[in-house]
Amino acid sequence: MMKSEMADSAGPSGSTCDGTEPIELIMKMAQELEELELENKKTDNELLLGKLERAEREHERLLSELKEAKRLHKLLMTNGHERPEDDSCPICDLPFPHDASLWMYWPCCMKKMCKGCVLKSYKHGIDDCPFCRGKQPKDKGQFIAMVQKRADTGDPEAICYLGAVYREGRYGLKADNAMAKKMLTKAAELGVKFAHLLLGQIYYCEGESAKMHKHWVAAAISGDVYARHQLGCMDYDDENYGRAVQHWKISAKMGLEGSLNAIKDLFLKGHATKMDYAEALRGYQSAAEEMKSPERREASLLPAGDWF
Ligand SMILES: [Zn+2]
Ligand SMILES: [Zn+2]
Structure with a gap:
């Protein structure tokens, strides 16, 4: 192709129409080709360099994520294995039951109390907190107004309570995620x-x-x-059964029946050992008794309607 084009462009004396000798033209084109190849090579190198960077x-990024995940796991395996002090009734001093229908908040002081103590107080003729x-x-209506009043003065428990109410839409307040x-x-x-x-529950629903x-x-x-149990569920969903068992053992030993059942399920599926289940069961029974x-x-x- 090149040869034929060259022949066509050469005049009768062997020179081209613009007077350039064919050999000069070939050399010029060869030089242009070389420059083009060099340019392409440079572009390829730049692309490769970009990819490498x-x-x-x-x-x-992955390394730093891995480091952070390891740091968090260590933190989780060494902290939060016991229920906090404020997770006990201030009257009888027993840890609160996990069933939320068995305790209540008093809006006068935003103290959470077990209904056993409230009932005992009623029996002694005391209707007050x-x-x-x-x-x-x-x-x-008066209950939520009292909570609002305390929240307005900056009471952290009252602010949290109102946040929970806005999340669910209760006490006549419309559900409002942004406000919650x-x-x-x-x-x-x-x-x-x-x-x-x-x-965490709100962000779970929002897919964040x-x-x-x-x-x-x-x-x-x-x-x-509950947060501990949820972390176990996340590991379970990722098929990271060993870590799920670690989390659920901790929450089962704090008396959460759901975590005990989850370990039992993993044991039946062959992802947890009999010892795992036995350890969780002993811990759960002791916590439940407390x-x-x-x-x-x-x-x-008592019927639920008898309480706020
Ligand atoms: Zn109590
Ligand atoms: Zn009170």
């Missing part, structure tokens, strides 16, 4: 660990897994049993 950055002797609210997040974030900043559990994980870790290392009292049992038999 991107791969290095990705490697660095067993902790601060504040007046009992007449109805749900705002109040729960504030409560978490003020030191209410339970707020982290609720924030990084934020969800961050809040559940914060709650679990402070001894929140949460019991005759007053609590009696209160549990």
